[in-house]
Amino acid sequence: MKLDLKRISVTDGAVIPFSYDADLTKEEMNGEYPFRTPVHIEGEVRNHLGVLRLQASASALYETQCARCLTPVKKDVTAQCSYVLVQEVQEDDRDDMYLIDGQSIELDDIIIPALLLEVDFAYYCKPDCKGLCPKCGKNLNEGPCGCSTREIDSRLAVLQKLLDKDD
Ligand SMILES: [Zn+2]
Ligand SMILES: [Zn+2]
Incomplete structure (x- = not known):
């Protein structure tokens, strides 16, 4: 989802909340398409003393098979991210800065990669399968x-x- 930041960029305390579902059914992971249901994303961008901070979380149901016995496995995968949105590279370049191009951001580009990082290499139906x-x-x-x-x-x-x- 694309978010227009123009209306909060000059007002201290202004907030844009967001909550939406993303379609990741075409996202391939390890030769499978494990996101069969919509991925829920929510959060906000807040102007705090002129600094825009994005906070977001994503939750998804990851459907795969047990790496040992191949029975179907469903796992909840969640991710959180928090970034300061900047329009130019800062001198004190910190890890939590996200460079934006213009006055809008594509939320999927930030949150989906964070979610995919939370996916484990293998899932099991139970620890002692x-x-x-x-x-x-x-x-x-x-x-x-x-x-x-x-x-x-x-x-x-x-x-x-x-x-x-x-x-
Ligand atoms: Zn198993
Ligand atoms: Zn046997």
């Missing part, structure tokens, strides 16, 4: 598949053969 059996593909959270016990059995069989040879 057991994942899938590498042999048969069964979801091991639903119970053992039998592959592992058979493996132990065959190892024991080999041991048994060695023991037999020693006799």
Whole structure:
């Protein structure tokens, strides 16, 4: 959303609140399109003694699959940002300054990148997800598949053969 700052740029204490939904359904992350529902963005730009400060938060539902067992996972992802809006680079260049071009800002350009930074590399259905059996593909959270016990059995069989040879 584009915000026109002209009407608050000369009035101390003036505020422009904003609250809107952004469409990120075409945003690709790790080969998926995880933002299937609108991303909510809200905040304000306030003129404090002639300095414009932007404060905003974004909240989204991130829909992906568990990195271990591939079951669907939905996680809330939120981001906050706070910037002083400046029209030219300042001498005392601080981290929280955002350079604006003219008298308006495109909020999405500031807030969406902050939200994407909050996305984790991988999500899990639960912290102790057991994942899938590498042999048969069964979801091991639903119970053992039998592959592992058979493996132990065959190892024991080999041991048994060695023991037999020693006799
Ligand atoms: Zn899982
Ligand atoms: Zn198995």
